[in-house]
Amino acid sequence: MDDINLQPDSIAAQALGWIDEATRAITPPIHVSSTYLRDPDNGYRSGRIYARADNPAFDQAEAVIARLENGARAALFASGMAAATAVFQALAPGDHVLAPKVMYWSLRNWLMNFATQWGLNVEFIDMTDVGTVEAAIRPGKTRLVWIETPANPLWTITDIAATAAIAHRAGALVAVDSTVASPVLTRPIEHGADIVMHAATKYLNGHSDLIAGVLITREDDDFWKRVKTIRAQLGGTLGSFEAWLLLRGMRTLFLRVRAASQSAQRIAEHFARHEHVEAVLYPGLADSHGHANAARQMHGGFGGMLSIRAKGGEAAAIATAANVALWKRATSLGGTESLIEHRASIEGAGTPAPVDLLRLSVGIEDCGDLIDDLDQALRRAHR
Numbered sequence: 538m539d540d541i542n543l544q545p546d547s548i549a550a551q552a553l554g555w556i557d558e559a560t561r562a563i564t565p566p567i568h569v570s571s572t573y574l575r576d577p578d579n580g581y582r583s584g585r586i587y588a589r590a591d592n593p594a595f596d597q598a599e600a601v602i603a604r605l606e607n608g609a610r611a612a613l614f615a616s617g618m619a620a621a622t623a624v625f626q627a628l629a630p631g632d633h634v635l636a637p638k639v640m641y642w643s644l645r646n647w648l649m650n651f652a653t654q655w656g657l658n659v660e661f662i663d664m665t666d667v668g669t670v671e672a673a674i675r676p677g678k679t680r681l682v683w684i685e686t687p688a689n690p691l692w693t694i695t696d697i698a699a700t701a702a703i704a705h706r707a708g709a710l711v712a713v714d715s716t717v718a719s720p721v722l723t724r725p726i727e728h729g730a731d732i733v734m735h736a737a738t739k740y741l742n743g744h745s746d747l748i749a750g751v752l753i754t755r756e757d758d759d760f761w762k763r764v765k766t767i768r769a770q771l772g773g774t775l776g777s778f779e780a781w782l783l784l785r786g787m788r789t790l791f792l793r794v795r796a797a798s799q800s801a802q803r804i805a806e807h808f809a810r811h812e813h814v815e816a817v818l819y820p821g822l823a824d825s826h827g828h829a830n831a832a833r834q835m836h837g838g839f840g841g842m843l844s845i846r847a848k849g850g851e852a853a854a855i856a857t858a859a860n861v862a863l864w865k866r867a868t869s870l871g872g873t874e875s876l877i878e879h880r881a882s883i884e885g886a887g888t889p890a891p892v893d894l895l896r897l898s899v900g901i902e903d904c905g906d907l908i909d910d911l912d913q914a915l916r917r918a919h920r
C-alpha cells in the first residue's frame with residue numbers, strides 16, 4: 538500500500554495492508570524468537586541478531602505509526618516513559634533543555650530528579666507563550682525543546698509551528714509528546730517537530746491492556762541513531778505480544794479518537810454551564826486559552842481529554858469521583874472506557890493541578906449516559 542495515496546484511516550484499518558508472505562495471513566503472526574540464525578559464512582544477512590535490538594514483531598507497527606505521523610522512522614519502546622527518556626538520554630551532559638511547566642507528571646519528575654543529576658540543564662517554562670520561549674532559548678546551547686500539547690492536566694496548547702521556528706533558529710531540536718492529540722488530530726512533524734513521542738499505552742492501543750511507547754523521527758539522522766542505540770543497549774524494548782496487541786488496537790484508532798473527541802466536546806459544553814462546576818478546561822471550548830492555536834493544529838476535534846473544576850473545592854471534587862457509577866475512578870487515559878481522576882492526589886506536591894480538579898478521559902460509551910452519570914455524581918456531592 539506504499540505506492541497508493543490513501544487516507545490515514547485506510548492505513549490504520551488495514552495496518553498498511555501487509556500480508557504474511559509465507560501463509561497469506563491478513564493478520565501477522567506473533568514473532569517471539571529472542572535470537573536469529575547466523576549464516577554459515579559468519580554473516581547476518583537477515584539483518585537481525587538479537588531481539589533486544591530488533592524484532593520482526595515491531596516492523597509492521599512501527600511502519601504504520603511512521604506513516605500516520607508522516608515521519609521517516611518509528612521505534613517502539615517498553616513504555617511511554619522509556620520512549621521519552623530515550624530522547625533526553627541521547628543528549629550530552631551540560632546540554633540546555635527547555636521543558637513545559639505543565640506536562641505529564643512522571644516525566645517532569647524524572648527530569649527534575651534524575652536528568653538534572655546526570656548533567657542536563659533543564660529549564661521549565663510556560664511553553665504556551667512564544668515570547669517566553671524566545672526569551673529562554675539560548676542559541677547554540679539549547680539542544681532540545683520539549684512540547685506537550687494538549688498538556689496534562691490543564692489541556693493547555695502550545696503552538697508547535699511557532700515554537701519550532703524559534704527552536705530551529707537557535708539550533709535546537711523539537712520533540713512533541715503528542716499522546717493526547719494522537720496522529721488522528723495532529724501530526725507534529727507537519728508543523729515542524731523533529732521527534733514525536735506517544736505513550737502508545739493510551740490512544741494508539743486504546744484498550745487499557747498494555748504499556749508501550751513510541752518515538753517517530755522526521756529524519757533518519759545521527760540523533761535518531763543514538764536513540765535507537767539507547768533502546769538496544771538500555772533494553773527498554775517492547776515485548777512481542779504487546780507489539781502485536783498494539784497493531785490490533787491501532788486498526789480502530791480513527792473510530793475511537795473521533796468518537797471520544799465528539800463526546801468530550803459535548804461533555805465540555807454541557808458542564809461548562811453546570812451549577813456545580815466552577816470551570817471546564819478543554820481546548821475545544823471557544824473561550825478557552827489555547828483554542829485559536831488548537832483550532833490551527835488539531836484537525837477534526839480537540840481530543841478526548843478534559844478537566845472540570847468542581848464548585849466546593851477538593852472535598853466536592855473527591856466526593857464527585859466517589860459517586861460516579863459508569864465513569865471509572867482510575868489513572869491513565871485513551872481507553873474505550875471513560876475514566877475520572879482527582880489529579881492533585883496522584884501528582885502530590887508541586888502539581889499545577891488545582892485541588893478541585895477532576896481529570897476526565899472520555900471513552901466511547903454513549904455520551905448521554907456519561908453526562909447523566911457525572912451529573913448525578915456532582916449533585917450527590919453537593920447534597
Ligand SMILES: *Cc1c(COP(=O)(O)O)cnc(C)c1O
Pocket residue numbers: 616617618619641644685689714716717736737738739748749750870
Ligand atoms: C501516560 C503518558 C506518558 C507515559 O506513558 P507510559 O506508557 O505510562 O510510560 C507520557 N505522556 C503522556 C501525555 C501520558 O499520558
